Amino acid sequence: xxxxxxxxxxxxxxxxxxxxxxxxxxxxxxxxxxxxxxxxxxxxxxxxxxxxxxxxxxxxxxxxxxxxxxxxxxxxxxxxxxxxxxxxxxxxxxxxxxxxxxxxxxxxxxxxxxxxxxxxxxxxxxxxxxxxxxxxxxxxxxxxxxxxxxxxxxxxxxxxxxxxxxxxxxxxxxxxxxxxxxxxxxxxxxxxxxxxxxxxxxxxxxxxxxxxxxxxxxxxxxxxxxxxxxxxxxxxxxxxxxxxxxxxxxxxxxxxxxxxxxxxxxxxxxxxxxxxxxxxxxxxxxxxxxxxxxxxxxxxxxxxxxxxxxxxxxxxxxxxxxxxxxxxxxxxxxxxxxxxxxxxxxxxxxxxxxxxxxxxxxxxxxxxxxxxxxxxxxxxxxxxxxxxxxxxxxxxxxxxxxxxxxxxxxxxxxxxxxx
Amino acid sequence: xxxxxxxxxxxxxxxxxxxxxxxxxxxxxxxxxxxxxxxxxxxxxxxxxxxxxxxxxxxxxxxxxxxxxxxxxxxxxxxxxxxxxxxxxxxxxxxxxxxxxxxxxxxxxxxxxxxxxxxxxxxxxxxxxxxx
Ligand SMILES: Cc1cc2nc3c(=O)[nH]c(=O)nc-3n(C[C@H](O)[C@H](O)[C@H](O)COP(=O)(O)OP(=O)(O)OC[C@H]3O[C@@H](n4cnc5c(N)ncnc54)[C@H](O)[C@@H]3O)c2cc1C
Numbered sequence: 001x002x003x004x005x006x007x008x009x010x011x012x013x014x015x016x017x018x019x020x021x022x023x024x025x026x027x028x029x030x031x032x033x034x035x036x037x038x039x040x041x042x043x044x045x046x047x048x049x050x051x052x053x054x055x056x057x058x059x060x061x062x063x064x065x066x067x068x069x070x071x072x073x074x075x076x077x078x079x080x081x082x083x084x085x086x087x088x089x090x091x092x093x094x095x096x097x098x099x100x101x102x103x104x105x106x107x108x109x110x111x112x113x114x115x116x117x118x119x120x121x122x123x124x125x126x127x128x129x130x131x132x133x134x135x136x137x138x139x140x141x142x143x144x145x146x147x148x149x150x151x152x153x154x155x156x157x158x159x160x161x162x163x164x165x166x167x168x169x170x171x172x173x174x175x176x177x178x179x180x181x182x183x184x185x186x187x188x189x190x191x192x193x194x195x196x197x198x199x200x201x202x203x204x205x206x207x208x209x210x211x212x213x214x215x216x217x218x219x220x221x222x223x224x225x226x227x228x229x230x231x232x233x234x235x236x237x238x239x240x241x242x243x244x245x246x247x248x249x250x251x252x253x254x255x256x257x258x259x260x261x262x263x264x265x266x267x268x269x270x271x272x273x274x275x276x277x278x279x280x281x282x283x284x285x286x287x288x289x290x291x292x293x294x295x296x297x298x299x300x301x302x303x304x305x306x307x308x309x310x311x312x313x314x315x316x317x318x319x320x321x322x323x324x325x326x327x328x329x330x331x332x333x334x335x336x337x338x339x340x341x342x343x344x345x346x347x348x349x350x351x352x353x354x355x356x357x358x359x360x361x362x363x364x365x366x367x368x369x370x371x372x373x374x375x376x377x378x379x380x381x382x383x384x385x386x387x388x389x390x391x392x393x394x395x396x397x398x399x400x401x402x403x404x405x406x407x408x409x410x411x412x413x414x415x416x417x418x419x
Numbered sequence: 420x421x422x423x424x425x426x427x428x429x430x431x432x433x434x435x436x437x438x439x440x441x442x443x444x445x446x447x448x449x450x451x452x453x454x455x456x457x458x459x460x461x462x463x464x465x466x467x468x469x470x471x472x473x474x475x476x477x478x479x480x481x482x483x484x485x486x487x488x489x490x491x492x493x494x495x496x497x498x499x500x501x502x503x504x505x506x507x508x509x510x511x512x513x514x515x516x517x518x519x520x521x522x523x524x525x526x527x528x529x530x531x532x533x534x535x536x537x538x539x540x541x542x543x544x545x546x547x548x549x550x551x
Contacts, residue, residue, distance in 0.1 A: 204452065204453050205452075206451065206452070227504075229503040229504065230452065230504065232453050275506070275507045275508060275509075305446055305513065306513040307510070307512060307513075308510060309503070340506070
């Protein structure tokens, strides 16, 4: 299993490409509407012309969820805070706002997301779209704070939704890949702004493995990286200042980072990732998670050491009720495989994927995987209900591409390659 | 202190270009990891007053070049770099013959070592490169 280094020429020039360059598109138009009504006009025009329209966030997904040769819409001009209520702990944002901008805006008003992922360059709507998550057994994915909003449907109409009037639509909308409509505003249930202490420790798998369950329980947000070429491990503990596992109980590890700051500042510190990579991530039931990781670790040591230097990342997430959430109705542990963008990723990912599937793993919607509708519907009890809502809001399929048809409608008839 | 002593003190020891042709990271290992994992390692000594900024390029038998990997070694410090850990711009393939070329903005001394634990009677090899 020898990896080939990709030639520069393999990354073709294109009108649109995702962050890592592994997904490219050559759309007829890339449009940046300034207003909701301009967006409605675009969707209506596309529906009349039989053209597909896809909404892009920051392009941080590794699956072709944005790719189309029709029209790509960006909400880069529809950003910022619409309004907020500090007493109720709620806020409404324009959907194109990035997580970083949202973090700053909310913090100055005393509000905060309960949790974030690893970076904050994504847009809020884009992050919700694929079920982006952070870590921590008490915290759902990012979209779990969505309580309502406005979207432009496939017929160009505005649909408002909230938990009281349309609870099913809300549960479908939380993780919906831009297939129900284009969010223009999103309402969030937030918490008071807070400080976080980030501690990072270096150790190795042999020393730390028996401590992992305790570390998950004792810390607000805990995750770990495993380094395939050395068996070393980095433990990351995020807590309110002074909280979490006592330093003295970590004598098997070396403290390498200890910083305290406002919640939103602890994340952008990681936005300096200069090197691009591609990623696959599966969410398995938490009770089997470490067993699955042990097998994944063995498989990487056995088959992939000579080709893969990137770490594997293991996190936990609380269950939720969003119809297409990878944490739907179960506590999850996520395991991710990463490969440099300049190296081939499919040989590695397709060797690892069957293992995650043995554990009924659900693939992250924004990260590489090969599953299609026939396999996915087995994993999601409310699969068909989601598709009904989607067909109702987008009857002509103006938001659908070949990839999304294969993913959501009919996997078996697709010619689509793994992407 | 004589004049010649003080001159030696002020002149950094080493060269700016080093070549080690005998690279090969064994892919098998025996024994507890991470201590016993097989690896190739560069040890770079910077005796000078300036930070050394290095570019390490790996040249493979099939003509492929990996890197350059940017590295730095602080003034009057030594740094150990395992080839296995390089990741930027990408993880170099292991288990293949390769040569290492180190280019530095200031003179440094480069030593190369290999830990090969494929069999339980483990072996370590160490050698200097060629400098100019
Ligand atoms: C460096 C890096 C780090 C990452 N870290 C994490 C992590 O820690 N945790 C994690 O879970 N994932 C992570 N991801 C994955 C990433 O968060 C998701 O793929 C996310 O969806 C990307 O958001 P985006 O704004 O770039 O949206 P895009 O990738 O551009 O779009 C994602 C989906 O959202 C839809 N969408 C975008 N805007 C709207 C809108 N206004 N209305 C309706 N639908 C919309 C799109 O159509 C698409 O289906 C990471 C990715 C990268 C590149």
